[in-house]
Amino acid sequence: MNLFHYLNSVQRVWNAGEGVAVARLLSLADHHVNNPSLHVHEHPETAVYRQLDAPLDEVVACHLKVLHHLTAEPRNYAEAYRQQTNCIQAVVKMLQVLKDENWFLPVMYTVAIDLRRLAAKCEEQIKTSKPGEILEKAAECLMGCFRVCAADNRASDADTKRLGMLNLVNQLFKVYFRINKLNLCKPLIRAIESSNFKESFSLAQRITYKYFAGRKAMFDSDYRNADEYLSFAFENCPRRFARNKRLILIYLVPVKMLLGYMPRKEVLQRYNVLQFHDLTVALKEGNV
Template identity: 45%
Template structure:
């Protein structure tokens, strides 16, 4: 926006013009000038450790100080002093919370700046934590974990804004800050801390309609992932499907990220993705998994999981995919019962099919255990005759659709 910045005064003047308008859209532009991801970060004349020594043109003393601290942050970044950059940016966030969020009443035009400051806090924390000296000191609290504390302080300030009308309320920041905390708690593996945040969103009422679609998509993505780990497949499918459906088509990378978790959940519920879908989003790692589960080919499933183990582990879904073996067994047993055309099938019939697949290290006791689990989980309707070593299945819908199983 506007002509290129040519001096420190240009920077201060531009920021002052944008902020003095007290307007949401112009605040989004101002946020760029306070972001570590903007091009101004690389301008030498703005990389100042002590910008307060320079002449400034601000109307608001708090934003004046915030801007000076930001220039100190980019100075530390230019020197690759990531821990100093993080600690200085912590001061920025705390100052914004104290002087802007807590003191500016009945208005919220500055929230885009808050969103940028919190995003940058996470990014700087990750850079600081990757510093070799920190990696060598496991006792030292991670900057990433610390960043959650400062973002939570801003969150509490925003949710406490009960007097303002919805359109002017700081509560509009709830979902964006919740997403910031989701990212952190996922990374540090503290998903239990998400429960009160989720409850607050569930109870947000009309306020939910004011949240941006981008924030809703991000929230549903993380909510779906959490539900998957909690084995709440119905909520997971609903949330991830919403995220995928409402994620813009040009955001192919994000849609692919959503599918990495939606595909296994859908498979557990009996919905297999098409080959075209997997190709379109470069997820061919799932293609043989899908084929193996559909065919009930346990050996092939094991092989493809091992071949793509690194990818699945990095995505955090390897153990989830291993659990698909029970679905593969069910599909195999379903094929066997169709071949025999009777509702009483001997264990030996199933063992023949298992051995035909090349699985030699399984005995009838393990088979019986698998069949019992499938019956308990209502994936097969029937019972076991231990004495006669047979599975007796219901004559009506013995293999109910997985999506109908509660």
């Protein structure tokens, strides 16, 4: 697939309103990223603007620049990250231009996830004077999307961009926990808890949200809410995701113990968190 065919594919699925398909063609995890025909365009604007309509054109042009810098020798993570920030800013414009519709929210999710991951990669590759600075700036870009989504009060419930809030909150949680800025989580939690769409978000997104909100409540010594959030996450996380259930238990078990509930050994054994068993025995024997 050459550039012409790639751009045609993007325009076709865009015209069809297939948000997931558009997102896939803009994802850094998609197989098109490995196509050498798409790597050579440091300045793809002419071809892109000729074939694609606004506001899609700017998003795609930035994406192609990201591919160019990620496949250069050596890889230029700093410039790739800079172009991905331009990409998310173009998505913000898209959110503002396309009123009363939300079918393209998967595009926002994909660009946001790739921005966070690129920012984390830059933190590893580029030693700045202030650790976490790049991720914090990425979070500011994500907040731009969040504000537009949160302010979309005019559209119908089915078409509102507010349905994209939780995905962004979860991305922001991952950044804030990594850079230890947990105080910035509080207004996000308040926004979700006061939302009329709490039950409309996907179960997967709600599980992720409850996991991080539960951890935040635990750090705030709000053990009742921590128990509620983390219990929801654990009970609703499918059994096949054993690693995720274990991560939840690492926080849920201490919360339960602080509330006076001792976990069963078989549960701890099943999810490989037996380190809590000896503590449970010691507490029961009064030998702490």
